[in-house]
Amino acid sequence: xxxxxxxxxxxxxxxxxxTPALAAVGDDPLGSPMWTELRDRYLGNxxxxxxxxxxxxxxxxxxxxxxxxxxxxxIEGLDDIKRVLVIADLNPIIKVLEFSPxxxxxxxxxxxxxxxxxPVRALVQTGDGLWHAGGIWIDASGGGCTAPSVGRSAPDWTxxxxxxxxxxxETPQQSRVKLNIMHPMDTGLAPGIPAFYIxxxxxxxxxxxxxxxxxxxxxxSENPVFSFDFPGRTPPGLRLVGRDSGxxxxxxxVGQEVAQ
Amino acid sequence: xxxxxxxxxxxxxxxxxxxxxAMAVTDKExxxxxxxxGDVLSWGIGTQGQRYxxxxxxxxxxxxxxxxxxSFSFGGEKMRGQESQPVIYKGKMFxxxxxxxxxxxxxxxxxxxxxYEHRLPDGIMPCCDVVNRGAALYGxxxxxxxxxxxxxxxxxxxxxxxxxxxxxEYSAGYSASAAPIIAKGMLLTGVSGGEFGVLGRVxxxxxxxxKLIWVRPTVEGxxxxxxxxxxxxxxxxxxxxxxxxxxxxxxxxWLGGSYDPETGLAYFGTGNPAPWNSHTRPGxxxxxxxxxxxxxxxxxxxxHFQGTPHDGWDYDGVNEFxxxxxxxxxxxxxxxxxxxxxxxxxxxxxxFQRGFPFVKKIxxxxxxxxxxxxxxxxxxxxxxxxxxxDGKKGTSVFAVPSxxxxxxxxxxxxxxxxxxxxxxxxxxxxxxxxxxxxYKKGAAYLGAGFTIKTIDDSYIGALRAIDPAxxxxxxxxxxxxxxxxxxxATKGNLVFWGTPEGFLKAAxxxxxxxxxxxxxxxxxxxxxxxxxxxxxxxxxxASGWGGAVPLWGGDVAKxxxxxxxxGSMWVxxxxxxx
Numbered sequence: 075x076x077x078x079x080x081x082x083x084x085x086x087x088x089x090x091x092x093t094p095a096l097a098a099v100g101d102d103p104l105g106s107p108m109w110t111e112l113r114d115r116y117l118g119n120x121x122x123x124x125x126x127x128x129x130x131x132x133x134x135x136x137x138x139x140x141x142x143x144x145x146x147x148x149i150e151g152l153d154d155i156k157r158v159l160v161i162a163d164l165n166p167i168i169k170v171l172e173f174s175p176x177x178x179x180x181x182x183x184x185x186x187x188x189x190x191x192x193p194v195r196a197l198v199q200t201g202d203g204l205w206h207a208g209g210i211w212i213d214a215s216g217g218g219c220t221a222p223s224v225g226r227s228a229p230d231w232t233x234x235x236x237x238x239x240x241x242x243x244e245t246p247q248q249s250r251v252k253l254n255i256m257h258p259m260d261t262g263l264a265p266g267i268p269a270f271y272i273x274x275x276x277x278x279x280x281x282x283x284x285x286x287x288x289x290x291x292x293x294x295s296e297n298p299v300f301s302f303d304f305p306g307r308t309p310p311g312l313r314l315v316g317r318d319s320g321x322x323x324x325x326x327x328v329g330q331e332v333a334q
Numbered sequence: 335x336x337x338x339x340x341x342x343x344x345x346x347x348x349x350x351x352x353x354x355x356a357m358a359v360t361d362k363e364x365x366x367x368x369x370x371x372g373d374v375l376s377w378g379i380g381t382q383g384q385r386y387x388x389x390x391x392x393x394x395x396x397x398x399x400x401x402x403x404x405s406f407s408f409g410g411e412k413m414r415g416q417e418s419q420p421v422i423y424k425g426k427m428f429x430x431x432x433x434x435x436x437x438x439x440x441x442x443x444x445x446x447x448x449x450y451e452h453r454l455p456d457g458i459m460p461c462c463d464v465v466n467r468g469a470a471l472y473g474x475x476x477x478x479x480x481x482x483x484x485x486x487x488x489x490x491x492x493x494x495x496x497x498x499x500x501x502x503e504y505s506a507g508y509s510a511s512a513a514p515i516i517a518k519g520m521l522l523t524g525v526s527g528g529e530f531g532v533l534g535r536v537x538x539x540x541x542x543x544x545k546l547i548w549v550r551p552t553v554e555g556x557x558x559x560x561x562x563x564x565x566x567x568x569x570x571x572x573x574x575x576x577x578x579x580x581x582x583x584x585x586x587x588w589l590g591g592s593y594d595p596e597t598g599l600a601y602f603g604t605g606n607p608a609p610w611n612s613h614t615r616p617g618x619x620x621x622x623x624x625x626x627x628x629x630x631x632x633x634x635x636x637x638h639f640q641g642t643p644h645d646g647w648d649y650d651g652v653n654e655f656x657x658x659x660x661x662x663x664x665x666x667x668x669x670x671x672x673x674x675x676x677x678x679x680x681x682x683x684x685x686f687q688r689g690f691p692f693v694k695k696i697x698x699x700x701x702x703x704x705x706x707x708x709x710x711x712x713x714x715x716x717x718x719x720x721x722x723x724d725g726k727k728g729t730s731v732f733a734v735p736s737x738x739x740x741x742x743x744x745x746x747x748x749x750x751x752x753x754x755x756x757x758x759x760x761x762x763x764x765x766x767x768x769x770x771x772x773y774k775k776g777a778a779y780l781g782a783g784f785t786i787k788t789i790d791d792s793y794i795g796a797l798r799a800i801d802p803a804x805x806x807x808x809x810x811x812x813x814x815x816x817x818x819x820x821x822x823a824t825k826g827n828l829v830f831w832g833t834p835e836g837f838l839k840a841a842x843x844x845x846x847x848x849x850x851x852x853x854x855x856x857x858x859x860x861x862x863x864x865x866x867x868x869x870x871x872x873x874x875x876a877s878g879w880g881g882a883v884p885l886w887g888g889d890v891a892k893x894x895x896x897x898x899x900x901g902s903m904w905v906x907x908x909x910x911x912x
Contacts, residue, residue, distance in 0.1 A: 232455040232482075260453075266411055268451030320453050321486060321498025 104193040104209055108163040116159055116169065117197065122204050128152050129208025131196050140218030142185045142295045147196045149180040154201035158182070162293060164192035166219050166263055170293045178277065178286040179248075179303035185295035187218035187261070222267055223296045225258030238314055238326035249304045251277070251328055253314060254297060261292040272318045277302060277328075280311025288316075359423055359471040364516050365595045371866045374422045377468045377513035378745065379822070379863060383592035383656040385747035386823045387864045391871040392908060393826030394842050397850045399909040400873065404444030405854075408435065408878070408901035412464075415880020416901050417743060419468040419513065419820070419861045421476070422874075426490065429876055429903050430466040430513075434480040437903070438493060441874075442867055444905060448493030452480045459776070460509045461529045462882035465859075467590070467743070468513030470521060472541035479510035479523060485544060499544035501525055506776050507532050512590030517600050517630045520547055524587025528605035528650065531582030531779035536591065536602050536628055548633030552604045553583035554620045560633045568635065574618040574643075582773040583615075584608030585622040589652040589743055594667075596657075597682050599627040599636060601667065603652035611768040611781030612646035613718040613728070619644055623651035625669060627684055637684030641671040642708065646715045647698055647766065648737035648782075649673035654745050657681045660803070661753070668802050670746055670757045672739030673698070677706060678802050690805030692798060693740040693759055695789060698733050716768045716782065727767055727783075734763035736786045738882060742818065745861050749823035752843050754799045754808055756829045758817035761796065762890065763789050786888030794893065797821065797831055799846055809846025811839075815893045818881050820861025822873075830873060832858025834883070834894055838875050838904065856900025873906045 102109040103125055113123060132146040149155060158180070160170040170186050186194075195209030225231045234256040243250045255272065262269025269292055277286040286302055312329025359375055367373065368380025371389045379385050392400055408416065408431040420429035427441040434452035439445065458464075458481045469478040475496060477487040482504040487497045501523065502508040507530020514523045521541040525532060534552035539545060548560040554569025575583060584607050591602035607615060607622035623642035626635050642649040649672045657667040665681045674696040678687040686706035698715070699708035717729025738760065746757045764786045771781030788794060795813030800806070819832035827843045834857035840850040857879030864873050878901035884894055 229456045232457075268453065270453045319495060321495035 104195070104211055106163045106193045112161060112163055112168060116161060117205050123207055124204065126152070126206035126208060129196050129198050129206050131194060131208050131210045133194060133210055133212050135213060137188050137212055137214035140188050140214045140216060141221065143188050143212060143214065143218070144183070144185050145194055146183045147181060149196075149198055152180070152198060152200060152206060155180050156199045156201060159197040160195065161197065162186070162188060162192045162194045165189050165293055167261060167292045169291050171288060171290045173286065173288045175286055176284050177309070179305055181303050183301035185299050187293050187295055188212060188214040189219040190214055190216045219261045219293060220263040222264040223258035223260050225296055226260060226267055231258060236318070236322055236324045238324065238328065240314070240326070240328035242308055242329060244307055246307060248306065249308045250301055251304070251308060251312065252299065252301045253328060254299050255324060256297050257318060259292065259294055259296045259298060270318065270320055272298065272316060272324070275314060275316035275324070278313050278315055279309035283309070285309055285312070358473050361516070361519050364472070371864070373424070374420065374863050374865050375471050376421070376515055377419050377470070377590065378515070378592055378654070381515050381517060381593040381595070382658075383654050383745065384658060384750070385745060385821060385861065386750055388825045389864055389866055389871045390825040392824065392828065392864070392873065394828060394849055396908055397828065397840055400850055400906050401909045402852065403872070403905045403907050405905070406437070406439055406444045406446065406903045408432070408437065408903070413878060413899040413901040415463040415465045415859050416876040416878030417465040417467050417860050417881055418876045420863055420874055420876065420903065421469055421471050422863070422865050423471055423490070425867060427874070427903070428469050428471070428476045428490070430469055430478050431901060432464050432466065432878065432880065434466060434482075436469060436476065436478055436488065438476070438490070439903065441865070441872070441905070444903070450486070450488055450493055450495070452486060454480070454482055455504060458482050458504050458509060459507050459530060460511065460526065463880045463885060465511050465881060467511055470514040470516055470541070472516050472521065475541065477514055477521060477541060479512060479514060481509045481511065483508035483510050483525065485510070485514070485523060485539070487541070487544060497544040499539065501537065502532070506530065512588060515591060515593055515600075516541060517593035518598070520630060522591060522593065522600055522630070524590050524602060526586055526588035528584040528586035528588065528608060529778055529780060530776065531584060531608040531773045532586055533583070534585035534587050534604050536587055536600065538630065538633060550628055550633050550635065552585040552587055552602070552621045552626055553580050555580040558633060565633055569620050574620045576616055579615045582608055582779065583619065583622065587652065589654065592654055592656060593630065594657040594681060596665065598629060598631065599681070600630050601625055601627050601655035601657070603650070603654065603669070605650040605652050606645050606648045609771045609773070609779045609781040610646070610648055611719065611771055612644055612715065613720065613768060614771070614781065617644060623649055623673075625651060625655045625679070639677065639679055639684050639686065639706065641675060641677060642673045647673070647733050649739065653741055656746065656748050656755070658748050658750075666802070668748065668755050670741040670755070670759070672735070672741060673708070674735045674740035675702060675708070676755075676757070676800060676802070676805070688805065692757055692800055692807070693735055693761055695734045695761065695763070697763070716766045719768050719770050725770065727769055730765050730767035732763055732765055732787070734789060735760070736762040736764035737766070737784060738762065738786060738816070738886060742882065744818050744859070745820040747821040747823040747829060749829070749843055751825060751827065752799070753803070754801055754843070756821045756823055756831075756843070757798045757800050758819065758821055758831060759796050759798050760794050760816040761789055762794050762816065763787050764888070784888070786886065786890055788889055788893070794890065795833070797829070797841070799843070811841060811846055811848060816883055816890060818859040818883055819875070822862040822864060824864060830862040830875075832860065832862065832875055832877070834859065834879060834897055836877070838862065852906070854902070854904050857897050870907050875904055877902050877904055
């Protein structure tokens with residue numbers, strides 16, 4: 075078991091009685107110097123947080139490619155999940171993405187950029203307001219967020235922008251949809267290249283019902299790859315609908331192919 | 335499985351963070367813009383385009399105390415021509431920059447609130463620098479056009495993109511640089527790309543969603559639409575264009591338009607017919623080089639006036655049509671055309687009242703007839719290449735004005751106090767010849783070669799006060815380099831204008847005596863604005879040398895090549911001792 079279960083419930087007032095550094099070391103299994111500040115910033119001053127081994131984050135110990143670090147989030151045995159925040163404490167842009175599984179399995183696999191070694195955390199809010207935290211350290215040689223995207227230098231990037239490739243693996247018991255979206259996902263941190271990234275993605279069935287809602291930010295890798303899981307077969311007529319920070323719209327059918 | 339993304343509207347409901355809009359610009363406010371000095375809501379300071387302010391705190395006696403309040407750098411490496419007129423609402427200034435950027439600033443302090451940088455493809459084809467001329471305000475949105483021919487609407491408070499619409503394919507030569515205007519709750523826009531044989535047009539959209547309402551092509555033969563249905567062909571097919579030439583006929587509406595709520599008409603100027611080689615397209619080539627008056631309710635052309643029928647010199651008629659009332663109650667409009675003539679027309683009917691040169695020398699025409707039609711000098715139209723010995727190059731002629739015009743994109747002002755127009759004019763000519771050419775999508779479609787020449791070593795530019803009733807030049811202030819910024823007139827008996835040499839200047843509106851100047855550090859090619867905030871009058875202008883002159887200026891280079899680029903917003907007010 076990676077973490078000691080349910081260590082503490084932290085109230086905002088608690089932070090006033092001990093220095094942030096001490097609190098970080100004492101409370102955070104990952105020992106991050108940023109933890110208390112980020113907790114207050116992203117979860118609010120009065121947020122109740124428990125470190126919870128049911129929130130599983132997987133990834134490499136050392137990132138081979140800082141521009142494409144594969145990360146998996148899987149939440150097992152937690153009910154009534156409202157939203158899941160993914161943050162990387164020591165990235166120049168900390169918030170990576172946020173998702174709400176609305177019928178899809180509470181899990182997500184994706185690739186992200188890491189500027190340096192950092193904790194990568196999933197913060198899960200349940201219906202009772204409580205936050206459940208899980209995370210890992212991923213070491214990285216650096217530079218993932220401040221390098222220009224490959225797409226930036228491709229003269230024809232507009233002709234592929236927003237194209238979606240999808241593959242579906244399906245059995246009656248469970249299914250997986252893997253997506254690749256063409257997008258430069260520029261962070262705005264490379265000199266002279268403004269931020270340009272996908273902001274929002276939604277998986278919807280033929281009736282318009284939303285099965286998964288995803289808000290994404292600059293640290294998600296260029297030409298993002300996402301894997302979504304469903305209990306049972308994929309919902310009929312599954313579509314990926316979304317937009318980027320420039321108002322470009324993404325709309326693609328993703329649920330038609332049946333493999334295996 | 336692949337789906338290509340298209341840029342379309344995104345319902346505001348999709349914005350999770352959309353708060354209740356704290357600001358909301360209304361149609362009424364836009365119609366009253368010229369009379370409400372606390373804001374600047376439209377390009378033209380009022381959609382009529384008079385660029386006249388009733389503010390008088392800064393006047394001929396107080397102007398000696400006019401000093402800078404703040405300056406804001408547009409930053410980056412993108413220091414190219416800054417032709418933008420800012421808009422100001424409830425203490426926020428929205429100013430566009432080169433390369434399709436938009437900045438939201440605190441109008442009083444210059445503090446940056448947010449900035450938007452449009453993601454541009456490499457293949458954009460703007461003819462005349464990577465400029466933008468300004469944004470429109472409506473509701474809680476600020477809306478501007480981009481060099482890849484898109485319209486982007488952002489939330490005034492957050493800077494988030496609310497909707498984006500594509501006007502047309504940038505790869506076919508389309509671009510957009512003009513400021514949109516609002517008329518009767520619709521967003522009106524034009525297109526750029528006359529050098530690529532695009533189809534000129536005026537489009538009306540729902541400003542809150544970007545949804546297209548009507549399209550009115552400005553070349554005869556093309557079908558207009560309204561709410562997705564056919565809405566009548568523009569003109570009569572092949573009446574003034576031979577064969578298929580109208581299909582790539584140009585007439586780009588690249589400087590946008592003006593709108594007079596009293597007539598319900600939007601006035602859009604149209605550019606050159608394509609290609610430049612006029613021998614390939616005998617006829618008047620309607621509605622190129624014209625002002626078209628469009629009933630914004632129907633999306634149909636009510637009247638037109640063509641300054642240069644069968645243009646052979648690239649005398650775009652895009653120049654703004656500024657409506658005004660005479661002392662005896664006539665409702666007229668004035669236009670200083672690129673071809674060197676100033677036209678006065680009836681605002682409602684387009685009936686020609688009078689026309690006269692506003693530049694000292696015109697060679698392509700010897701004058702105007704009683705209907706305002708030019709009397710050509712055939713010797714000064716570039717020769718037909720088909721009649722040359724090898725068929726490759728027609729006779730070269732020296733024509734005045736040059737194709738950069740007696741006046742270009744820089745908007746003039748009209749003072750309600752003096753009844754004069756203040757026109758930034760230029761005196762220059764060109765050697766021009768024609769060559770054979772054929773239309774190819776996305777390729778330059780000119781069929782001409784040219785070199786711009788000076789005609790007077792002592793000056794090119796001249797700010798001229800012109801009486802539209804008599805055609806008399808009441809006064810002028812000469813400028814060594816060509817003028818490329820616009821003009822502002824105020825009740826303080828002042829006119830403000832900028833020069834490529836970097837000075838923002840002010841002159842007595844009645845006498846033409848220069849009373850103030852300030853060096854902004856780089857050339858000014860943008861129109862100044864003024865507004866009032868907390869009881870004080872502010873003057874603002876974007877500064878940043880560029881535009882068409884350094885790209886196409888030919889022999890003019892000797893007057894401008896030493897100028898340095900930049901990119902900033904300057905704001906001034908009267909100094910107060912504490």
